[in-house]
């Protein structure tokens with residue numbers, strides 16, 4: 386069911402890429418017909434990681450029956466089992482990190498040291514990560530916090546992260562001019578050596594507007610409305626594919642937007658309604674009245690928004706974001722002011738990077754259960770929408786670093802070339818020289 390998401394890529398390279406479609410393994414806790422975390426609640430990560438590990442056998446059959454099987458595997462960090470698979474197949478495995486270098490450093494440190502709780506303040510200090518970030522226990526990755534020693538799914542997830550660290554190399558969706566210190570840290574602290582390739586930001590090319598799916602709004606109408614707005618006056622509000630807002634949070638955002646007087650676009654995910662918590666007030670009543678009053682001043686999208694297209698419009702100048710890494714990179718590429726409200730996963734580390742280290746963002750709220758004060762929120766939104774060009778300089782500088790990284794001679798392009806060269810070296814080397822997992826020469 387995820388195959389259509391690849392169509393734009395497959396169309397661009399029809400003869401180079403052949404998808405191998407394996408049936409999604411059924412698994413307890415994952416309803417039939419749901420094959421993507423964007424259609425599932427955040428806790429489903431605990432089920433989906435073990436489910437995907439069951440692809441090992443079908444993949445193995447394909448591998449062994451292929452006349453010219455691959456000599457390297459690139460796989461997402463939630464597919465840690467592919468490291469051992471690669472070892473068995475006597476090929477190399479490269480981790481793909483959809484998270485940035487700082488977040489990955491924190492995640493690796495977490496699984497390496499496996500802290501059992503915080504200090505007396507409830508904080509966990511990451512002493513082996515540059516700048517020694519610390520987080521209260523509740524801000525650590527929920528996948529980590531749900532680890533139970535001896536539980537088969539927990540052990541599989543833990544092994545997956547250990548295997549990520551033991552893999553041959555890592556591709557990071559990030560760039561030198563954003564967080565070099567963390568990319569260097571990954572180079573220095575793992576056995577990856579120089580095989581850390583920062584090839585980002587990986588964002589869609591101009592003109593490609595359907596990232597992650599078709600939009601739930603008439604795009605032409607939305608663009609026509611945006612065209613009537615002044616430069617940078619529109620606030621875009623979105624919390625990615627995982628966060629589920631409570632009715633109280635939705636109400637507070639609606640009130641904040643209304644009080645602020647700003648123009649806005651705000652997608653609300655469909656299945657949020659289905660997941661309303663018990664005791665929440667009726668979201669629909671709030672939203673219907675709000676949408677009526679906001680006609681002409683803002684757009685509420687029920688479902689999927691063409692986020693990249695929206696962010697790139699000259700009228701959009703502020704992004705209230707949950708700090709998902711893709712949203713951050715898209716925001717940087719569009720040089721919009723980032724207002725941070727991290728919910729979970731790697732988002733607290735991402736917020737640390739943006740707010741505390743790079744100082745390109747303001748922390749608006751924190752946590753999946755916190756409800757912001759609508760008056761404070763309104764003030765922050767209004768201030769951001771009215772900022773002058775001078776206050777946008779830091780984010781413009783980051784955008785220019787990103788563009789530089791992607792230029793022909795930029796750091797990310799060079800990293801990609803180095804990566805391709807390494808792969809080519811593998812291809813020309815007989816497999817008998819490959820060192821196995823046990824460091825035995827095969």
Ligand SMILES: O=c1ccn([C@@H]2O[C@H](COP(=O)(O)OP(=O)(O)O[C@H]3O[C@H](CO)[C@@H](O)[C@H](O)[C@H]3O)[C@@H](O)[C@H]2O)c(=O)[nH]1
Nearest residue numbers: 483484625626627652689690692709710711712730731732
């Ligand atoms: O209506 C929508 C909603 C989302 N998006 C796109 O969906 C992606 C969302 O990705 P991201 O911003 O990274 O958020 P999540 O969906 O929450 O991503 C998960 O994966 C990221 C990468 O690992 C982590 O950084 C996050 O914490 C984790 O929640 C982005 O490309 C958005 O442009 C849309 O196009 N339209």
